[in-house]
Amino acid sequence: MAVQERVLGILGAFTADRPSLSLSEIAEATKLPISTTHRLVGQLVAWGALERDERRRYVIGLRLWELGLLSPRAYRHRSRILPFLEELFVATREHLVLTVLLDGEPVMVEQLLGRRGARLAAGLGERLPLHASSPGHVFLAFGPPELWETIEAGPLHAYTPRTITDPNALRAVVREVRRTSIAISEGAIVSTTVSISAPVFAQRGEFYGAVSIVATIGTVDPKQLAPLVLRAARLISAALLSAGDDPPFRPLSRAG
Numbered sequence: 405m406a407v408q409e410r411v412l413g414i415l416g417a418f419t420a421d422r423p424s425l426s427l428s429e430i431a432e433a434t435k436l437p438i439s440t441t442h443r444l445v446g447q448l449v450a451w452g453a454l455e456r457d458e459r460r461r462y463v464i465g466l467r468l469w470e471l472g473l474l475s476p477r478a479y480r481h482r483s484r485i486l487p488f489l490e491e492l493f494v495a496t497r498e499h500l501v502l503t504v505l506l507d508g509e510p511v512m513v514e515q516l517l518g519r520r521g522a523r524l525a526a527g528l529g530e531r532l533p534l535h536a537s538s539p540g541h542v543f544l545a546f547g548p549p550e551l552w553e554t555i556e557a558g559p560l561h562a563y564t565p566r567t568i569t570d571p572n573a574l575r576a577v578v579r580e581v582r583r584t585s586i587a588i589s590e591g592a593i594v595s596t597t598v599s600i601s602a603p604v605f606a607q608r609g610e611f612y613g614a615v616s617i618v619a620t621i622g623t624v625d626p627k628q629l630a631p632l633v634l635r636a637a638r639l640i641s642a643a644l645l646s647a648g649d650d651p652p653f654r655p656l657s658r659a660g
Contacts, residue, residue, distance in 0.1 A: 503614045508550075509534065510531060512531075536560075536589070566590065586602055615636050
């Protein structure tokens with residue numbers, strides 16, 4: 405195995421479920437000898453791709469994160485989008501999330517955390533299930549028809565008793581989302597959390613992603629928050645429409 409393959413294997417061992425690893429865990433995940441792992445990990449630490457946390461476990465380093473921001477598919481339109489998210493945050497003081505579609509799944513690329521501490525189903529860079537999240541319902545409503553292939557492949561995982569696992573019931577919900585441009589999901593992934601999402605579009609009306617408010621059930625009225633979310637999504641869409649360069653993520657043709 406070439407050295408670069410070993411290095412990439414080490415970096416690939418870190419996931420959202422395993423953000424920190426010991427040296428032995430890295431060796432086990434990569435199937436590399438402990439001596440080889442020690443040498444390569446040491447080089448990655450020296451370069452800044454890996455760091456040690458307070459428990460002396462290895463985590464992804466700041467330099468690797470800085471390089472990731474240089475990617476053409478990185479979140480380049482933050483300066484255009486963030487003012488409208490901040491305006492919505494000031495009005496609600498709840499968690500705000502911006503989600504885009506990447507490799508067939510909603511991925512969270514921005515979040516503003518409110519003071520009430522509602523539990524989020526995912527963090528930055530993590531993915532949300534299409535069938536069980538309000539951003540996912542927005543993607544199914546306005547994204548490409550191919551997204552339904554994931555649903556039809558099934559089975560749909562039940563995160564809580566309120567998760568929609570029947571494809572026919574999901575289609576009915578998504579039809580309503582397409583009619584209203586608002587998706588509301590209560591207790592479908594986290595039993596105590598409600599999320600309200602609206603679609604964002606970019607150049608030529610191409611689907612871009614979803615803006616969401618996430619709150620604790622019982623502390624807000626989702627129907628009162630829905631117009632605020634929809635307004636923010638429309639303002640962001642207008643800002644992206646006026647942008648001269650391409651969106652940071654490959655846009656998806658709006659479903660006909």
